[in-house]
Amino acid sequence: LISTQVDRAAFAPAGHDDRAFDDAPLRAAEAASGCVVHLSAPSIYAAALEALGLDEVSRWRRQLSFLNLGSGSGYLSALAAALLGEGCVHVCVELDAALAARSRATLAALGRGPVPALRDVQVVCASAFDVDLDLSMKFDRIYVGAGARHGDARRFGRLLKPDGRLVGPFEDDFEPRPPWGLPQALLRVTRLHALEGFDEFELDDLLPVQFSNLVRPAGDDDGDDDGLLVSWTLQLYGHDGDPTTQETPQPTLSPPTITRWGSGQGWCYSDLDYYIGGDSGGEGWREC
Secondary structure (H helix, E strand, C coil), X not given: CHHHCCCHHHCCCCCCHHHCCCCCCEEEEECCCCEEEEECCHHHHHHHHHHHCHHHHHHHCCCCCEEEECCCCXXXXXXXXXXXXXXXXXXXXXXXXXXXXXXXXXXXXXXXXXXXXXHHEEEEECXXXXXXXXXXXXXXXXXXXXXXXXXXXXXXXXXXEEEEEEEEEEECCCCCCCXXXXXXXXXXXXXXXXXXXXXXXXXXXXXXXXXXXXXXXXCCCCCCCCCCCCCCCEECCCCCCCCCCCCCXXXXXXXXXXXXXXXXXXXXXXXXXXXXXXCCCCCCCCEC
């Protein structure tokens, strides 16, 4: 099992090592790092890794690029890196500066020891919504580590290569959205080959879950990118993005000249709209 190669206790909040291997979520404030550390239940991580198909890499004998949006403690990326092997482009994007620093240090320490592939993981302190969808490189696999809205599946899916997969917790597609949110399901999003310039995605509803939500930009109330002013964006590059760049990903901040305005109507009025997700109901919910 890949989990035996990566010490989950190394990512757990200090003083909670005894609970690190329970099949339950673990969340606690940590005085030393000044942040709240959260680990999903091991079974949730196992389901996500299986849905991402990272266990197939050894059979394909090819390297995959990996993006973790809302990477938190970095534990899922550690498991993914152990499966992907050395030499892969692997980027974590985490908004909380203290948590990003903590995960960077933990990954680096384990990379110097039992899991050398962790040295390839780069942790960037930024919002998942700051990643430039058009100018950034595309990834083979993407994991979203916090609860996202219905429209975000398509938003983040634009960072996938054709045949790439994204897995994460997304809310049901239901309008109007109540202030307290909607039920979530772990979805697998597969980007199909573009047809006449239109992106097509295949959605698979895997299991009902409940994650803490991604922190959204101010003014983004509906989960779509229409009418949202982007003052700056994060561009991710790597050896399979722009051949003129270095082989390690080089995140850069574009100048505040990129302003995006959509139709103001949202995805439900777009030709690209289609049904994703469904009513997971209240049965079988799992805390994660």
